[in-house]
Amino acid sequence: MEPRESNNINSNQQGCGLKDSSWCCQFKNASNPLMARYVYGLIFLAANMLAWATRDELSSISALTELKGFKACKVGKDCLGAHGVLRVSMGCFLFFMMMFWSTTRTSKLNEPRDRWHSGWWATKIVLWIILTIFTFLLPSELIDLYGEVAHFGAGVFLLIQLVSIISFITWLNDCFASEKYAERCQIHVMVFATGSYFICLVGIILMYIWYAPIPSCLLNIFFITWTLVLLQIMTSVSLHPKVNGGILSPGLMGLYVVFLCWCAIRSEPEGDQCIRTSGTVTKTDWQNIISFVIGILAIVIATFSTGIDSKCFQLRKGDKPAEEDDVPYGYGFFHFVFATGAMYFAMLLIGWNTHHSMRKWSLDVGWTSAWVRIVNEWLAVCVYLWMLIAPIIWKARQTEST
Incomplete structure (x- = not known):
């Protein structure tokens, strides 16, 4: 859910003629934080692609496996593969954390921190490159420590993303249920709801067919069946x-x-007879490449959409009306999400295991990845149910206290 976009982000366009009044002019004057988000998204995408290159492409170049100039690399083996992914991730993390500390609590447009967030692109790109190179000079022990911390940071990212998605779903439901749209949108609600349940049931049936073809696939049968049970529980509580x-x-x-259940089963390692269609083909083909590219783009889009949804995480939601010179989204929260997203994409590229080697063009494969997805699914249901019953509990406590 994208926050309100300010209609008054054009107060610093001195020196721009009529022919130069586009968003390029606004970038030139550091006056368009709405467009700045996409530049940060491109930087994040570049970091993802660089991390993938250090894992799959650069490690196959013999000249790079002998990086004797880098003492921390131990003849290159600790600068490529999983360690290379962690080093690129760490550079991206440091960049966005610096942006977080330098832009947090920015509230008004055209103040110095707003101009730093929305401009100075050459300086920030050079800063990101320097930080990335710097991580390749660090000892392997420090990178291993970062890898352990990245597990926690990636978990924080998943939790933030989960709350953001659930908040959007509840907002959409409340919007359709409001007095303004309740009568005119009854048919639309029924169509969307019926379509959603139909897709859920089809998805569950297909997972039984594809990932539980024999009775001995007990773990997959449990995952799929429990997902069906959770769907029934959510529906019963909501109704x-x-x-x-x-x-x-x-x-x-x-x-x-x-x-999430489908992603979890797809993350299970190859070679199991219960995963017949989950990519057991060892050769690299166009389907694997397309799946990988879509996965990378999904990471970037998920990070971007979560980063601009800071309002659902505000502890205090006062009735103070928004002013025209207010920033359109929380800069600090935006950069914090990207910083944790840097840890998240590292975990996906190494399968949540620094000692786990992944096949080329693979993403988020391994038993650790599968269990992370399953736990994320169960946690999503718990958070959703809590958001449904919490108002009732609080109302009952207020009634008892009075």
Whole structure:
């Protein structure tokens, strides 16, 4: 859910003629934080591609496997592969953490921190490159330590993303249920809800066919069956008279939960007879490449969309009206999400295991990856159910106290 976009981000365009009044002119004057988000997204995408290159492409170049000039590399083996991914990730993390500390609590447009966030691109790109090179000079022990911390940071990213998605789903449900749209959107709600449940059931049936073809696939049968149970629990709680959450939000949450279950099973390592169609082909083909590219783009898009959704994480949501010179989104939160996203893409590229070698064009494969996805699915259901029943609990406590 993208926050309100300010209509008054054009107060610093001195020196721009009529022919130069586009967003390029606004970049030149550091006056367009809405467009600045996409530049940070491109930097993040470049870091993802560089991390992939150090894992798959550069490690196959014999000249780079003998980086004797880098003492920390131990003849190159600790600067490529999984360690190379962690080093690139660390450079990206340091860059966005510097941006976080330098832009947090920015509230008004055209103040120095706003101009730093929205401009100075040449300086910031050079800073990112320097930080990335700097990580390749660090000892391997420090990179191993960063890899352990990255597990926690990636978990924080998943939690932030989870809350953001659930907040969007509940906001969409409340919007359709409001007095303004309740009557005119009844048919739309029923169509969307019915379609969501239909897709969920089709997805569950297909997972049984593809990933549980024989009775001995007990783990996959448990994952899929428990997902179906969780879908039923979410629907029952949402339709309870005291909750009255409607049928749309559990349907949309069901899509998210089924998707997480599918991702978890797809992350299981190769060679198992229960994963016949999950990519057991050892050769690299166009399907593997397309899946990998889509996965990388999904990481960038997920990080971008979560980063601009700072309002659902505000502890205090006062009634103070927004002013025209307010920043359109939280800069500090935006950069913090990208910093944790840097740790997240590292975990996906190494399968959440620094000692785990992954096949070329593979992403997020391994038992650790599978269990991370499953736990994320269960946590998503718990957070969603809590958001449904929390208002009832708080209301009951207020009634008892009075």
